[in-house]
Amino acid sequence: MRxxxxxxxxxxxxxxYVELLGESQAALAAMGIAPVVVGIVTRRQxxxxxxSGLDSPAITAWLERPSPGHVSTVEFIxxxxxxxxxxxxxxxxxxxxxTLDVASGEPAISHVRAALRGGADVISANKGxxxxxxxxxxxxxxxxxxxxxxxxxxxxxxxxxxxxxETMPAVVVHGFRGVVNSTTNFMLxxxxxxxxxxxxxxxxxxxxxxxxxxxxxxDGWDAAAKAAALANVLLDAETTPVAVEREGIGPETGPxxxxxxxxxxxxxxVASGAGRGAGARMRVRLEELAPDDPLAxxxxxxxxxxxxxxxxxxxxxxxxxGGLEKTAYALVADLVTVARRMRA
Amino acid sequence: MRxxxxxxxxxxxxxxYVELLGESQAALAAMGIAPVVVGIVTRRQxxxxxxSGLDSPAITAWLERPSPGHVSTVEFIxxxxxxxxxxxxxxxxxxxxxTLDVASGEPAISHVRAALRGGADVISANKGxxxxxxxxxxxxxxxxxxxxxxxxxxxxxxxxxxxxxETMPAVVVHGFRGVVNSTTNFMLxxxxxxxxxxxxxxxxxxxxxxxxxxxxxxDGWDAAAKAAALANVLLDAETTPVAVEREGIGPETGPxxxxxxxxxxxxxxVASGAGRGAGARMRVRLEELAPDDPLAxxxxxxxxxxxxxxxxxxxxxxxxxGGLEKTAYALVADLVTVARRMRA
Numbered sequence: 001m002r003x004x005x006x007x008x009x010x011x012x013x014x015x016x017y018v019e020l021l022g023e024s025q026a027a028l029a030a031m032g033i034a035p036v037v038v039g040i041v042t043r044r045q046x047x048x049x050x051x052s053g054l055d056s057p058a059i060t061a062w063l064e065r066p067s068p069g070h071v072s073t074v075e076f077i078x079x080x081x082x083x084x085x086x087x088x089x090x091x092x093x094x095x096x097x098x099t100l101d102v103a104s105g106e107p108a109i110s111h112v113r114a115a116l117r118g119g120a121d122v123i124s125a126n127k128g129x130x131x132x133x134x135x136x137x138x139x140x141x142x143x144x145x146x147x148x149x150x151x152x153x154x155x156x157x158x159x160x161x162x163x164x165x166e167t168m169p170a171v172v173v174h175g176f177r178g179v180v181n182s183t184t185n186f187m188l189x190x191x192x193x194x195x196x197x198x199x200x201x202x203x204x205x206x207x208x209x210x211x212x213x214x215x216x217x218x219d220g221w222d223a224a225a226k227a228a229a230l231a232n233v234l235l236d237a238e239t240t241p242v243a244v245e246r247e248g249i250g251p252e253t254g255p256x257x258x259x260x261x262x263x264x265x266x267x268x269x270v271a272s273g274a275g276r277g278a279g280a281r282m283r284v285r286l287e288e289l290a291p292d293d294p295l296a297x298x299x300x301x302x303x304x305x306x307x308x309x310x311x312x313x314x315x316x317x318x319x320x321x322g323g324l325e326k327t328a329y330a331l332v333a334d335l336v337t338v339a340r341r342m343r344a
Numbered sequence: 345m346r347x348x349x350x351x352x353x354x355x356x357x358x359x360x361y362v363e364l365l366g367e368s369q370a371a372l373a374a375m376g377i378a379p380v381v382v383g384i385v386t387r388r389q390x391x392x393x394x395x396s397g398l399d400s401p402a403i404t405a406w407l408e409r410p411s412p413g414h415v416s417t418v419e420f421i422x423x424x425x426x427x428x429x430x431x432x433x434x435x436x437x438x439x440x441x442x443t444l445d446v447a448s449g450e451p452a453i454s455h456v457r458a459a460l461r462g463g464a465d466v467i468s469a470n471k472g473x474x475x476x477x478x479x480x481x482x483x484x485x486x487x488x489x490x491x492x493x494x495x496x497x498x499x500x501x502x503x504x505x506x507x508x509x510e511t512m513p514a515v516v517v518h519g520f521r522g523v524v525n526s527t528t529n530f531m532l533x534x535x536x537x538x539x540x541x542x543x544x545x546x547x548x549x550x551x552x553x554x555x556x557x558x559x560x561x562x563d564g565w566d567a568a569a570k571a572a573a574l575a576n577v578l579l580d581a582e583t584t585p586v587a588v589e590r591e592g593i594g595p596e597t598g599p600x601x602x603x604x605x606x607x608x609x610x611x612x613x614v615a616s617g618a619g620r621g622a623g624a625r626m627r628v629r630l631e632e633l634a635p636d637d638p639l640a641x642x643x644x645x646x647x648x649x650x651x652x653x654x655x656x657x658x659x660x661x662x663x664x665x666g667g668l669e670k671t672a673y674a675l676v677a678d679l680v681t682v683a684r685r686m687r688a
């Protein structure tokens with residue numbers, strides 16, 4: 001089936017996604033999936049659209065043109081999806097990879113709404129919509145018969161939401177605990193070796209792992225958003241990141257990490273949730289773990305999530321290697337899910 | 345949809361499966377799945393069949409009757425599936441849980457063939473068929489439009505085959521390594537604490553974890569069968585357990601484990617595979633692991649499998665809690681897969 005892709009946001013993840021679609025072309029074709037990038041819109045660069053498909057030179061030329069000033073992304077999505085109604089595609093999919101305003105989940109939530117309203121499925125690498133508005137967006141998607149997917153929101157492309165939905169039918173998830181923020185995990189690992197907080201942080205920024213404004217990571221907001229996303233989907237919590245009890249790391253965390261190591265323990269920033277529905281409780285906090293805890297053995301770039309389930313007991317999934325292309329892969333997996341549902 | 349279940353083998357896993365279907369009734373009903381146990385056949389007890397469904401008193405009465413002498417399980421499967429053709433079910437599923445002859449994969453392979461021949465899907469907790477005859481059985485299932493599923497063959501009900509098939513589309517698996525045999529892992533853990541081989545083994549047998557004849561476990565055959573199953577499905581290897589380079593544990597392993605610990609390393613029996621197709625190489629051997637290896641931190645009852653993939657890098661899935669009902673759950677997951685495919 002021919003699927004028109006409209007990219008909303010075109011940063012590193014979006015670019016790697018387009019490459020990965022090319023590298024996965026044979027595998028996707030074997031599943032009957034032929035994706036075509038027909039449009040891109042970003043806040044800075046405005047939009048480009050061609051229902052016959054955008055090739056690499058066209059995208060490069062667009063990126064090099066001067067910024068057009070303010071463009072309404074929501075309007076661009078609506079217009080592009082209108083034009084796609086008469087184009088020869090089996091489906092339109094909006095690929096949402098804008099950056100997150102952690103206080104509101106916007107503008108991504110508005111992008112998701114505009115996409116569903118325009119008859120598109122939405123796949124997002126953004127944790128905002130699922131962390132802030134999961135129930136409303138899931139209901140809206142169900143109402144219009146489209147998918148709202150976000151495998152990349154937690155632990156990059158490592159299957160979390162797909163793991164539970166596709167491979168654990170009839171399983172009850174009682175709770176979860178995980179190390180899900182790479183910047184703080186890198187920094188804790190460095191501080192355990194005696195590195196100072198500010199030195200570790202500067203290194204994270206130099207390596208492009210932490211943002212220029214690292215407060216989202218070090219203050220625990222990123223982990224809280226992921227905890228809210230997990231609680232919404234796995235525990236039916238209808239919560240937001242603001243409701244997550246939250247702790248971050250700071251200069252005082254280094255001595256604590258060293259002291260824990262001296263006692264044979266490991267200090268990690270753990271995001272967890274337990275209970276169900278309105279009774280679910282989420283928190284992000286520094287916890288001392290036993291050295292043989294699957295969360296304790298993670299090096300800087302590792303992430304892991306433990307699910308406490310019936311009847312499978314505790315199941316852990318671990319990501320040992322980091323990197324942008326894992327997040328880009330999540331969008332490939334979500335695209336395949338859309339296609340599988342179209343066939344079902 | 346109403347699904348008729350024919351149980352081939354009725355040991356601990358089969359019995360727990362029937363209970364678990366009851367406990368999962370609401371979740372299965374929400375997916376539109378109504379399973380009915382219509383027949384059971386075992387080598388010792390012969391068969392019982394009632395197309396209107398077997399209730400618990402009927403099964404108990406059957407179990408208490410004297411053994412009828414020799415009954416051909418393959419013939420029983422064929423006859424039962426014939427009778428089900430006129431019964432009011434949407435599908436017949438054969439649930440294979442007999443014990444494995446590790447030298448041949450039989451009689452389970454014959455049971456799978458008889459089931460497919462009779463028009464049934466097959467779900468099996470048995471590693472024999474997938475370890476010895478994966479390609480032939482998968483081809484036969486495809487030919488008749490039925491499923492051959494075996495999530496319980498490796499790591500009980502923890503998703504392995506479903507993980508790759510359902511949640512990692514377009515991913516390439518380069519190889520795997522895992523701790524997948526619980527008896528030897530329990531014994532290694534005990535021997536690290538100074539317990540003698542024969543004492544640890546006797547305890548495993550007393551606790552029902554090791555078989556009366558423990559050679560399948562301690563000689564590495566169980567792990568080799570699992571390595572062959574994984575290589576067949578994930579690496580397209582068309583191999584058998586006999587082709588797996590194999591090492592087991594013995595009285596001499598205890599001192600090695602203790603010596604490794606003294607050097608800060610951990611001795612584990614690791615099943616691994618790498619390469620693809622005819623070039624795939626599988627082995628089971630004792631390996632000294634770094635203490636922060638996700639396979640090293642497993643306690644006795646833990647199992648874990650690391651997949652080396654493109655583009656997700658190394659992904660590990662860990663089972664922290666053991667037990668029969670995890671294997672029984674695998675058969676629930678496989679039943680749901682059958683139903684999902686019927687709908688697709």
